[in-house]
Amino acid sequence: MNSTLRTFKILILAVAVVAILIVVNQKYSSSLLHEIKRDNKLTVITRNSPTTYYIGPNGPTGFEYELAKQFADFLGVELNIIVKNEFHQILPSIVNNDAHIGAAGITHTKQRDAYVNFGPEYTKVVSQIAYKSGQKKPKSIVDLEGKRIAVVKGSSHAQMLLDHKEFFPNLEWKEYPDLTSEELMLLTTDSLIDYTIADSNELAVTRRYFPKLRVGFNLGPEQPLAWALRKSEDDSLQKAVNNFFVKIESDGSLTHLREKYFGHINDITPVDSHTFLKHVRERLPKYENLFKEAAIEYDQDWRFLAAVSYQESLWNSNAVSPTSVKGLMMLTRDTANDLNIKDRVDPHKSVNGGTKYFLSMHEKIPARIGEPDRTWMALAAYNVGFGHLEDARILTQNAGDDPDQWMAVRKYLPLLSNKKWYEKTRHGYARGKEPVIYVQNIRNYFDLLVWLENKGELYDMVAQN
Structure with a gap:
């Protein structure tokens, strides 16, 4: 009798355990995160703006886009982007389950807490x-x-x-x-x-x-920006978002992304912008085809080459510096000789020569350094010399920072003009602040050219202004 009762209790317990496992499995199988992974698609809604999403030289780009792409990779799924041109449609789209996440530079406010959930803040704005x-x-x-x-x-x-x-x-x-x-x-x-x-x-x-x-x-006061998610008892996606932000905060990916899109923004003055836009209208048309031809020949973005040239010479083919560098790309005599260029003020030869020289610097940068850091370092080498760039990278490494990230190296380049530091380097003194300004300016000029070309009808309005 006791044996039969014991067997019956064991059987009841086993049935209960199986039932619990079934319920748990059903709950997991129907979770939003499971559906996203099953469908291999994360749908994110955003808007067109310089701080969120836009079509760049190589396709979709922007701070919010790249952040969303990293999260999709974190989940191991494809990213599906929905672009809404009207901001007031974004949060209702989340409420109506038209997208999993709203990533559009959305401020986290008390009023919005009533109808959507928010992920962790990733920056503050005012x-x-x-x-x-x-x-x-x-x-x-x-x-x-x-x-x-x-x-x-x-x-x-x-x-x-x-x-x-x-x-x-x-x-x-x-x-x-x-x-x-x-x-x-x-x-x-x-x-x-x-x-x-x-x-x-x-x-x-x-x-x-x-x-x-x-x-x-x-x-x-300041307000946090955060992703918006649909309110639901199913918190599987919310937890995944939280875990993702913990990861990118701890490994430095978020800081690196902020620097990529916003690290150079305040390094250009309104006067600089005004002069640049004026020269876009008055000087660039004369040389635009040269930049485009060189871009095709050397597989570069013509707007990038134009931005480098503007920083070098303000698109003045007859420019000459106090140190006798000349032309649209301001080539030194030694560089011109190495490239077999006889006439440095010849616009065609200058653009092609400058492009070749930049690519030679780019080739010298260690292949393990990813973009855009590799390009920014190549530009710094173009300006100050590869040896001085390497000195700055060594100082960066010795200080415990990452010598493969531009945001770290740019902090140490200015030390090359300080005797306390340049005496410790192989190549000695350099005007180390100049390449930092140089790179930041080119980044801004490139952004402006991309924006002007993408905006179409706004271009004429800006030109008239």
């Missing part, structure tokens, strides 16, 4: 008032009353204005569903509106394109 230079600088909310203000519909900026209206009843504004923040900033520089509001990172990027744009004041 909302800023943008106005046109030459106008009186707005310093407080009072200065906004009675003015023509426009913001993107569905943005956190619209909510901020609504919150302030309780105390400033004369505050009025329009919300545009079909205009981007970038387009509203253009309307500001064209004096079609008085002010717009933009996130600080987007305003910093866009000011390079619209040199007349200025920052008035901050409209509130």
Whole structure:
């Protein structure tokens, strides 16, 4: 009897365990993360902007795009991008389950907590008032009353204005569903509106394109940017997002990505941008075909070659420096001799010679160094010499930093002008700050040329400005 009862209890326990395993397995099998892996597709919704997603020289690019691509790789699935041109459609698309993640420079606010979940913050921004230079600088909310203000519909900026209206009843504004923040900033520089509001990172990027744009004041405290996810009892995707951000924070990938897209933004002044855009209109057309021909011959991006040339000579084929470097690409006599170039001010020979010299520097950089770091280091070598670049990389390594990352090496290049440091190097003194400025400027000029070519109808408006 006891034996029979014991057997019966064991049988009941076994059935219970099997039932639990079935329930657990069914729950896992139906989880969102499992569905994404089963379908081999992560769908992310974003928007076109310089800080999120755009089509670059080699296809889709942008901070949010690359972050989403890294997450898709982390999951081992393909990335499916949906681009919405109207910001106010993005969060409803998440609520309606049209996409798994919203990655579009979305500020995490209390109001949005009511209908979506957020992943970890990956940067902070502050909302800023943008106005046109030459106008009186707005310093407080009072200065906004009675003015023509426009913001993107569905943005956190619209909510901020609504919150302030309780105390400033004369505050009025329009919300545009079909205009981007970038387009509203253009309307500001064209004096079609008085002010717009933009996130600080987007305003910093866009000011390079619209040199007349200025920052008035901050409209509130810093706010975090984060990915938006649909509210659900199924937290499998949320946990995966959290784990992903822990990984990229700890291994430095997130810091590297920030540097790639934003590390050079503040290194160009409005005056520099204004002069550059003027020269795009007046000087570039004369040499554009030369850059395009060299780009085809040497498998480069013509806008990159044009950016290097602008940094070297301001697209002046007769340029001569105090040290007697000459031409569009400012070749030294020794470099020209090595390349068998007799006439350094000949535009065709200068562009081809400069391209060959850059590629020779690029070839010398260790193959293990990935892009874009390898290109930035090759540019630094083009400017200061390969030996001095190697000295800076050794200083970087000796200090415990990564000599294969430009963001680390650029901190140590300026030390080459300090006797305490250059005495320890093989190649001695160099004006080490110059290659840092040189590289950062070229990055900005390249961004501007890509933006101008991609924007189409905006190009003429910028030129007229």
